[in-house]
Amino acid sequence: MMMKRILAIATCVLMGISVNGAAIEQVHADVAVSSKDGAPMVVIPAGPFFMGVPKWARDGGLDEYPNHEVELDAFAIDTYEVTNGLYLEFIRSTGHRTPSHPTDSSKNLWQGGLMPESIASLPVVNVDWFDADTYCRWAGKRLPSEAEWEKAARGTDDRRFPWGDVEPTHKHLNFNQSWQGEKTLVPVGIYEKGKSPYGVYDMAGNVWEWVADWYDATYYSRSPSRNPQGPSTGTRRVIRSSGWQVETPQVRIFTRVASDPLDRNHSTGFRCAATLPTPTP
Template identity: 45%
Template structure:
């Protein structure tokens, strides 16, 4: 894990509804946005976040020790190597794994701060456009890659794969206008909802959908091979 220091950062973007991608407006599976906007200032306390997405190897140990359910991703040879991120995991299963490690899922704000780093940038690595040296995206490889494979794509804090490889569960429920009234300090996300936020884009997403403010949401029981997670931990 790596320490993300306390302090202010700028969350979200200034996209307007008119600037939304056309497929966002008509995609019935996209239960979020308009808003990546408004951009707003957020203060977070210190926290730790996993440097890498949770791997099949780590999850296999959890399954063995707890009797937990095997992920659906293991049914395919494309997604079962020990160093690949675990996929086919529903939101509650991700929560239970993090709790087993005495951790938790990150809030959406924590995830974005870890990705944004110390600068005002569009991607975890900076402002240069995505390419195959920085991330796994656009179905170029057609499966997940071992975590930490893209040295050029890590964030300022040294966190890998925050764009591409797998989109990641966070703790927040989805509410489209949450950015308009979320608390400035340690926003926990809405109290209830129907969908859970996922962040970061995946190996399936195109270049438009891997910037660090990109938001999506899905049902908590979704076990897609494009969704994984990482864990965080608050300081004592």
């Protein structure tokens, strides 16, 4: 049955908090974001942040340099990755294809086009960029830009991980796993110690996430300083975060990976973002 259009409320309070000694401003206001999926969202405040490899780090990939300041307008982003349960409602509403691995049925979580109840709270995988984009548009939202994704993950203090600079453990995220079917993934939102300064969950581990941008290894050297949207054209899209199979060295906020937009695999999912309504005078 088609879900009724509802208002997903992103709730936050204007406040200043301190993380690792650095003040991070959070804007918390009741903002109505028109959507069909009703997924909870977090408002990310307008303002600058530093994107790319932290200035003090020396282990970044060439495509993660230079560290540069970016100014973003306020936006909202899903608190959690899109789950199989939400994706099922999308399929029922639109008739869209079910998530499936194109070559290896052992990588499928959906069985014969049906969603087992046991995977409802797990992040959806085996979706390509177009599946993710279509879902977000159906929900009245969009994929986040690469810059939006990174700000939501790191805040404004140039940290290495969503939770700070403490090395990752299994108290922070789901990582360093081998494929064991649905047991490999965990329900979204269970890692309280791993959430970002803005309260966004699973920005590291569990699954990689599609973002809107085309990939360009040298984009950071010439990207605009305000609301960058990525290159205008390309052949591969960017995925961010890190998947369940990733080991410690790649569990970093600034890790960038290029992927064929038609690729469907068992370690990539997504979350949506939304442009906030323009305030009325």
